[in-house]
Every structure is written in C-alpha cells, then in structure tokens.
Amino acid sequence: MKKTSLTLAAILTLSVSAWSADTNADNTGKNTRDQSGETLTPVDQSNDPADIKITADIRKMVVADDSLSALAKNVKIVTVDEVVTLRGPVETAKEKAAIAAHANHVKPKQVINQIEVK
DSSP states (O other): OHHHHHHHHHHHHHHHHHHHHOOTTOOHHHHHHHHTTSSOOGGGOOOOHHHHHHHHHHHHHHHHOTTSOHHHHTOEEEEETTEEEEEEEESOHHHHHHHHHHHHHTOOSEEEEEEEEO
16 A cells, blocks of 8 residues: 555656746746737737637638648637738648638738647
C-alpha cells in the first residue's frame, strides 16, 4: 500500500511538473497585442446588418468545408464597414488560402488576412 501511494505521488508530481513547464499555451504576447487596439478582435464586429451577413456567410462556408481542421474552423472573422479581417491559427498554408478564398467569395470591400500557420 505504501509503495503504491509513493508511486502514485511520484507520477502525479511528474505530470504536474510537465504540464506547468509547457509554454506553448502562453498567449501573453498575443493578448497584449489584442489589447493595444492595433488589431481587430471579435468585440469589434459591426452590428450593421450587411457586416453581420458577410461574417455569417463566410462562417457558414468555413464550417461546411470538410477539408479544414477544427483549428481552422475556429478562426476569427470580423467585419467592419464591409472589410473582413481574418485572424487566428491554422494547420497549413492551404487552410489559410482556403479561408481567404471563402471570404473573397462573399465579395467584401477588402479581406485582411492575418491568419497564422502553426
């Protein structure tokens, strides 16, 4: 019983150490960038019906595209004055291009592609 408890404690300690040492999930730099006001975030989405329709139409195409990963399907799509900003990570350059193509298909005034390939 004592041996099992010690083994379990050792495994738990190693798991917690490995988890806390992972810095890949640290978004501090991106959070700082987003708070600077230099880039659009979802809160900046316009309430204009035309902008909402553009965003919704792009989102529908992205979600329906079976070639895209779950990561790609979660990119941010923000439309203000019919100008679309795409942001977030994707797995490949092909996914980045596909999302931009979906956005251009809706024919907004402009597409600003800030998508990052992981």
